[in-house]
């Protein structure tokens with residue numbers, strides 16, 4: 001038996017949702033609930049088919065409470081022929097909240113504030129976007145007693161992803177479960193920062209494409225055995 005195979009106890013697959021209407025229109029999205037485009041739906045099918053080739057038997061699906069991630073997860077579950085899997089939807093996996101940038105066109109914002117400023121808003125670990133005056137009040141967050149943020153840095157989004165890592169992701173991996181996580185650019189980027197030990201400066205260069213699965217294999221001590229981009 002292959003030594004690495006013998007040690008492998010669990011698998012974590014991270015997938016950013018397919019293209020949303022806001023991605024297509026180059027608009028800051030954050031917690032806005034933009035649906036998938038036809039291209040985004042096709043990307044989700046392709047990601048699912050790529051994953052199906054590995055024949056991984058998943059135990060649980062984790063996603064956000066935003067439809068672009070939820071619908072992507074449904075498509076992937078269907079493509080891997082495991083539509084019955086238990087699924088947990090949590091606000092903790094939401095995209096980073098883009099504050100007052102939400103709904104603005106990224107190219108027009110770069111013209112107004114400069115490319116460097118917009119790059120830092122988008123890719124810095126610690127910089128906050130301009131904040132909203134008042135929180136939005138979406139019913140789905142009231143149900144889980146979550147006060148919607150006025151805006152978040154990537155670091156702030158890690159503060160709310162981290163408990164979910166402990167309670168759901170790591171807990172399942174330690175129990176030798178295979179986890180499929182379908183989320184967003186920023187919620188996945190902060191997980192990659194943690195898993196790959198990326199420093200704050202290098203975090204600026206961490207990118208995650210729509211519908212591109214990232215596969216981690218762990219041993220039973222939660223050490224990473226391998227990382228593969230499908």
Ligand SMILES: O=C(O)[C@H](O)COP(=O)(O)O
Nearest residue numbers: 027028029030095122185
């Ligand atoms: O929220 C958004 O606008 C996008 O989903 C991700 O945006 P980014 O590429 O600026 O991180």
